[in-house]
Amino acid sequence: MPTPFSTGIRTEEMVLNIGPQHPSTHGVFRLVVKIDGETIKEAVPVMGYLHRGTEKLAENLTYTQIIPYTDRIDYLSSMTNNYVLCHAVETLMGLSIPEKAEFLRVIVMEMNRIASHLVWWGTYLLDIGAIGPFLYAFRDRETIINLFNELSGARLTYNYMRIGGVKWDAPPGWIEKAKEFVQYLKSELPNYHVLVSGNEIFQSRITGIGTYSRQDALDHSLSGVMLRCTGENWDIRKNEPYSIYDRFEFDVPVATEGDCLSRYHLRLQEIEQSIRILEQALDQFPEEGEVMGKVPKVIRPPVGEVYVRIEAPRGELGVYIASQGKDKPWRFKLRRPSFVNLQILPKLLEGVNMSNMVAILGSIDIVVGEVDA
Amino acid sequence: MSSWLEQAPSLTNVLHYSLAAVALLLVVLGFVTYAIYFERKVIGWMQLRPGPNRVGPLGLLQTISDVTKLLLKEDTRPKHADKALFTLAPILAYSPAFAVLAVMPFTDTIQFADLGVGVLYYIALSSITVMGVITAGWASNNKYSLIGGMRSAAQMISYEVPLVMSVVGIILMTGSLNLKDIVYAQQDVWNIVPQFLGFIVFLIAAQAELNRSPFDLPEAESELVAGYHVEYSGFRFAMFMLAEYVYMFGMGTLIVVLFLGGWLPIHPSLDFIPPIIWFIIKFMFYVFLQFWLRATMPRFRADQLMGFAWKVLLPVALFNIMLTAFVITYQNGFM
């Protein structure tokens, strides 16, 4: 006699469209998944909904005009984007940057890294189902944003850096406020662990999912935390120092598990390291000095091409500029870490449960503006 | 109140009874309105923001305006939805949640029906809610709601087992299924003390039964957008909301009755406080716990959720039954 389960109940695979409007895709990103029950058989990311053609636009803009556009690529870490463009042009032209400007750049970039990781932390937990942390993260990020607002006059799209320096010097008292904030965050950060990291539900939820090996990571050109969670000790700030990062002492947090939990911890540890850098940078901040180097009125880099890469919060952010000696780039290409890191997603999602999907997608830390450029 | 039930049915009698039911409904609606308000307030405070504060003084009218909005909204139905079931589902979800309140003894006088099998009645009726949920999920003809409905069914059925099991200990101790008897049996010590294990299991299973954090998977907005009621709007959606909160009301009442001594004071010397106040205080504490958990907890994962029910809660509940049985037999001198 056949058991009830062998009577051939027909099941079929279902194609589920996740996005482009979905709470946990962090923007207009779409994922077409084929599911069998709640198990994902295949996942196909579809993107381009936020494609604004920055690279095309940039070809018709002068280098200075591109800077506000870079703000909008990865809108959670505009400072880093500002920097990578300026750094590329400065490398191409062989410009030197005043010391004070370098300090300001490092300070704002590290603050932005913290702000970006805080947003990630909050939204990731929102994905996981905890609504509280989001607000706490935004409370602390708000302080950074206010500091940036005072410094650059904008809360999100800073347009702060210029080729050859930065636009504004720190206003009076700003450094002190920044120091205060750094001390505050240092004391607040353990609470993050109390609130979330220690929670058993949270731990069991993301331990051992979304796992991949170092070889996978390298093959898929992953960078940043996505690479470091597999045991590769690599941080461009440390290994190919740009700006004045070689003057500061900091560690590169590395994990070997390669799962979501390790990425979670790495990002929080990165905040700690950024705090370390900030402490040193703020202490050594030169009171005197200029913030803008001597640059030609019209930025006209020599004929040639340049590719620079820096460590953005999401990974390796690169800029390629092909110059024909004009004031506008011939070709402007951004190597966007979110875009590249996302490539491993279909592989990670294969065969996992639906409810792990958001945990895995969230742990990649994408910004759709950056994915789509 | 229950004496009415024994009278011969007359027009006045039926009218009275209906009026009482309407009164309870209003109380429940009032509770739901302000439970939602306080939920938003408490979570707001915990998240360092003031919560609703714009409609009415202190935002007290916020939920009322929300409900008004829901009622005035256009009643939409997806084109390919199953019309009959789509309409039926909210009712199916709501009515049992309200019906279970009939047996709830709020105090020794305020109770609608003093059933001998009160606990069974509650458990039996509350299981119907899952039908509403799964019907809604299926009838919407939406993949998200289908997944949400299936998850919900799996979850509610799974957790019902430990939920019932955890009550068995109390029934053994009391020797009755009548809720009033259970409360009276707690004169000396509340059941939470001897039945602590059962209380924990019940609390967790109740959380899952209610689809509330950290077990709010069926409506996990970050995965399933809104789960089984994703296609519902306007009044039908309000019904689901209502069902959820009324069910919470029912579960709160049950947990107070079963484990926290119902309307009994914490110590006989505090007798001067009216029983209904005692009841409300205990009840509030449970409701606050809901909000508190929601402000703190991340969500479980579907597979872990099921594993937790069958591999952890059920054995613990069974162990609790065995333990209680042994203790009782020992006390009665059979061993």
Next chain:
Amino acid sequence: MSEEKRKPTPEEKAAAAAVARAKAKAAKEAREAQANAAESDTGEPNGEGRADAPQAEPPIEKRKPTPEEKAAAAAAAMAKAKAAKEAREAANGTTSDADPDAKAKAAAAAKAKAAAAAAAKAKAAREANAGETSDAGMDEDAKAKAAAAAKAKAAAAAKAKAAAAIKSNTGASSVEPTAEEAPPSKNQPYLDRYVQILTERFGKESIEDSYINRLSKEVPTLLIKNEHWHGIAQFLKEEPALQFDYLSNLHGVDYEDRMEVYYHFYSYEHHHSLAVKVKTTRENASVSSVTDIWAGADWNERETFDLLGIDFPGHPNLVRIMMPDEWIGHPLRKDYEPFDEGV
């Protein structure tokens, strides 16, 4: 804006800076100015500089506020952050090594200033900017400069050339042609090795060109023949001596007469990097896919196909990624016209 703030550059730093390192053009120009002062009237270099290098305005402006007492002030202004940084570095503890080193360099620079070290200087300055490298790098720099100076000695001192130096320093002219004059880059040995390994295996004709891209942090750059590309790519990853296991970037460039695909590789095994360019025609733009070698090339190739219309034979799923599937044309092509203006 910050002009006023610029002047009070710490005076005490000036002296220290001038001594500390002549690497920055600062020292060179300071000395030059001295020499000029001795020779003839002080205004000359300014006027000449302006005439020769219209692009070089800012440096000249900077020179203006340094009238008679040039040496120190000019050095301070020019050495800018760089010098200050070095001063700090020296103060930090490397003082003992740094001082003689610095003096030697200063001397070298002094000699060099009289010479046609224009290109070398430009390059050295750039190296300093780009590199900001470890001490080893600095030493190499120093050596490079010494070499440059030695070479320069042979040449006759000429003001015109000094002006040229300024010009190239400000980046107004292309530096690449003058690169041969420059001392070999620190990455030259790497490049030589890559070329050697590749030619041994694939023959000379597989590599069209190879050079150090001095503008791009001196990355060794290879121009690979299109038809050899896939084999070489495989080899680049698998050959134990190369092991470029990481594809950092991949994109195409439309140069109007040709298309180029640019790859940037990095080896986490050996910690060296390589840029590869593969040319293709515009009409039948096609470069074989490397997705089978580096999975990370997948979307990058799709993007390149989408925006530039370069075909990647061997790619498993070469469809548009950014633009809608029914889009007509490839937006990043230089001759792209939007098909429908209304959209």
Next chain:
Amino acid sequence: MLGFAKGLGYTLKKLSEKKITTLYPDVPYQMPPRFRGIQHFSPEKCIVCNQCARVCPTECIQLTGRSHPDPDKKGKIIDTYDINFEICILCDLCTEVCPTEAIVMTNNFELAAYSRDELYKDLKWLDDNNTNVREEN
């Protein structure tokens, strides 16, 4: 097993803490002095050098000038000056290049309107937008 209990403790502690949100529409939000709000334009300062229109990355500035009405004076005066706030990204580049500070930023940032057409601001509107003008440009 105490992990989540600690978390509960943290949220409970926050229950009575000072709220950090601001009552935005009731209490105006004070922006710092450097804030890049809607531009203020003073026509008398403008020399119609066109630099702002040229530097604008989104080409949202349109202006026309005419020769100075006083024949003794050289140069031009501004005739029309429009900024399209539908596409203006308030990037600050126009105020940065302006040699006479004819166009400067203000601290005002509220631009919401019911119609897109209202977002085209002309010379008069920009001239009247003269509150909270930024001092440092």
